[in-house]
Amino acid sequence: MKKAKTFRPTAFAFPYVGVTIVFVIVPLILVLIYSLIGEDGSFTFNNFIDVFSNPENVNQLFKTVGIAALSTAICLVIAYPVAYILASSPFNKIAILSLLFIIPMWINFMLRIFALKSMLQMIGIGQSYGAAVIGMVYDFFPYMLLPIYTVLSNMDKSYNEASLDLGANGVKTFLKVTLPLSLPGIISGISMMFMPIFSSYSITMAMGDMNTSVIGAKIATLFEQDSYGYGSALSFVLLVIVIAVMLIGSALSGKTSKPIKGGKKDE
Amino acid sequence: MNKKPSSIVALIVKWLVLIIVLAAIYLPLIMIVAYSFSPARSIGDEFGTFTLSLYGKLFENEKLLSATRNTLVIGIISATLATLLGTTASIGIHYMRKKSRAIIDASSQITIVNAEIVTAMGFFLLMLFLRDTLLLPVNFSITWLIIAHTVITTPYVILTVSPRLKQLNPNTLEASLDLGAGPMRSLFTVMLPQLAGAMVSGFALAFTLSLDDFVITNINSIGADIETISTFVYSGIRKKLPSEIRALSTLIFAVVLISLIVYNIIKNKNAKNSKGDKK
Numbered sequence: 019m020k021k022a023k024t025f026r027p028t029a030f031a032f033p034y035v036g037v038t039i040v041f042v043i044v045p046l047i048l049v050l051i052y053s054l055i056g057e058d059g060s061f062t063f064n065n066f067i068d069v070f071s072n073p074e075n076v077n078q079l080f081k082t083v084g085i086a087a088l089s090t091a092i093c094l095v096i097a098y099p100v101a102y103i104l105a106s107s108p109f110n111k112i113a114i115l116s117l118l119f120i121i122p123m124w125i126n127f128m129l130r131i132f133a134l135k136s137m138l139q140m141i142g143i144g145q146s147y148g149a150a151v152i153g154m155v156y157d158f159f160p161y162m163l164l165p166i167y168t169v170l171s172n173m174d175k176s177y178n179e180a181s182l183d184l185g186a187n188g189v190k191t192f193l194k195v196t197l198p199l200s201l202p203g204i205i206s207g208i209s210m211m212f213m214p215i216f217s218s219y220s221i222t223m224a225m226g227d228m229n230t231s232v233i234g235a236k237i238a239t240l241f242e243q244d245s246y247g248y249g250s251a252l253s254f255v256l257l258v259i260v261i262a263v264m265l266i267g268s269a270l271s272g273k274t275s276k277p278i279k280g281g282k283k284d285e
Numbered sequence: 286m287n288k289k290p291s292s293i294v295a296l297i298v299k300w301l302v303l304i305i306v307l308a309a310i311y312l313p314l315i316m317i318v319a320y321s322f323s324p325a326r327s328i329g330d331e332f333g334t335f336t337l338s339l340y341g342k343l344f345e346n347e348k349l350l351s352a353t354r355n356t357l358v359i360g361i362i363s364a365t366l367a368t369l370l371g372t373t374a375s376i377g378i379h380y381m382r383k384k385s386r387a388i389i390d391a392s393s394q395i396t397i398v399n400a401e402i403v404t405a406m407g408f409f410l411l412m413l414f415l416r417d418t419l420l421l422p423v424n425f426s427i428t429w430l431i432i433a434h435t436v437i438t439t440p441y442v443i444l445t446v447s448p449r450l451k452q453l454n455p456n457t458l459e460a461s462l463d464l465g466a467g468p469m470r471s472l473f474t475v476m477l478p479q480l481a482g483a484m485v486s487g488f489a490l491a492f493t494l495s496l497d498d499f500v501i502t503n504i505n506s507i508g509a510d511i512e513t514i515s516t517f518v519y520s521g522i523r524k525k526l527p528s529e530i531r532a533l534s535t536l537i538f539a540v541v542l543i544s545l546i547v548y549n550i551i552k553n554k555n556a557k558n559s560k561g562d563k564k
Contacts, residue, residue, distance in 0.1 A: 031373070031376075033373060033374070034371070034377070034439065035374075035389065038389070038436075041432070041433075042407075043392065044414075045408060046403075046407055104303070109303070117545070119310070121545060122310060126537060128499060129514065129518060129530075129533075129534045131522070132534070133313035133317045133534065134313045135522065136313065136327065136328040136329075137312060137328065139328070141329075145523075216400050217403075217405075220499050220515075223519070223522075223523065234400070234500070237402050238402065238504060241504060241507070242507060250406065253403045253406045256400050257399065
């Protein structure tokens with residue numbers, strides 16, 4: 019016992035700590051520094067003023083939130099029933115079935131988008147806002163499905179049975195028992211999809227038209243044009259949004275995870 | 286079991302929902318596979334005669350081959366590094382005090398939740414800083430991409446290995462130490478073998494994340510002229526991609542499918558073996 023207590027190989031984490039400082043912390047500081055440097059190299063808030071004074075940026079931000087919200091909502095509406103069916107009997111006994119829905123996760127997403135685009139072109143759907151939304155839903159579907167399916171299939175069935183025994187009908191049981199208990203899965207699915215869409219300019223560029231563009235595309239273009247200050251300021255704003263969403267998300271899931279504590283708490 | 290007609294209808298509806306969604310997922314992929322054996326210019330054109338010519342063309346397309354090679358090289362090396370870094374980090378974090386553990390966990394979270402585009406810009410600016418401000422002899426290259434991929438995938442390895450580490454019986458390590466084995470030897474002969482499964486899962490996760498990456502690779506190859514499959518497809522998708530891409534896609538689908546089947550067979554075998562042991 020004594021020996022084990024003195025055996026503390028914390029030093030094993032040092033390489034990772036070093037890597038994290040150099041390649042995670044320093045870059046974030048650099049984004050902040052570059053966003054505060056003007057074209058002449060002096061300290062300035064002009065980049066941030068430019069970001070907020072240009073209505074196009076605000077517009078683009080709202081558009082990004084719009085397309086992210088729309089795609090996430092559609093994906094959730096399709097994924098939830100599928101997850102619910104897969105987790106219910108007799109489908110939960112067919113192991114390969116759920117796997118079939120997850121397999122695309124392991125295929126390069128750009129190739130899947132290429133396949134989808136060819137397919138849509140074949141049936142006469144060209145580059146458009148709708149096609150971009152279809153692309154998002156197609157790409158993120160397994161990531162939305164998996165957390166919801168995991169929560170539903172790990173759920174203690176006795177809660178449902180209790181609700182039914184106590185006289186609630188199927189719909190009421192679903193709304194009052196199953197749905198609230200599956201909220202952690204839903205939140206996890208939404209967060210796996212909503213935020214990445216801000217960055218996934220590849221899908222909007224491939225599938226969308228001139229009107230479909232996310233804020234990530236704007237940042238990428240700015241850096242390609244060597245506007246590092248402006249691009250960094252926009253990145254920094256996005257970073258602040260990410261942190262805000264993350265805090266809201268963890269506050270929400272903190273609240274919802276409480277009721278399941280008595281039962282199985284698997285995510 | 287005697288089923289009411291309404292439950293049979295419900296069952297049919299459920300099957301229909303699953304089949305429609307599966308069809309939507311797989312139809313585009315199946316079309317690509319089918320048309321990889323056709324000389325047609327694009328999908329949906331007249332199929333023509335069955336041919337393997339696209340596969341022949343694929344192995345003559347230097348650009349596509351080098352993109353594939355880059356993708357694999359970056360994926361394998363970065364996943365290996367991430368597995369080593371992530372496993373050692375997990376062991377270190379496991380023995381840390383609560384406070385320092387919380388700080389490291391939070392910084393791992395940064396990489397996972399941060400918008401990819403911001404992470405990509407961070408790497409880009411870091412390279413500019415190293416090259417132009419510190420005047421170090423470095424530049425955007427495949428090595429830089431390997432480093433970037435290692436950094437973004439390591440937190441996922443930690444997420445895979447850490448839970449397994451918590452499950453381990455601490456007595457086995459203590460027994461090894463009490464019986465006179467040094468800390469290093471105990472670690473390598475007692476702890477690491479028990480972590481092997483989680484390390485393999487971590488490697489697989491890191492590898493797939495690396496293969497799938499687009500944003501970080503795209504931004505950090507500005508001016509370096511390195512293509513991966515993702516950036517190659519991206520740069521051509523708005524205009525015209527060579528038809529050989531259908532052959533490449535088919536090969537990739539096949540590899541993914543075969544690996545998953547093999548993985549599941551091994552998993553089932555192990556599950557059966559461990560059941561037998563218990564009995």
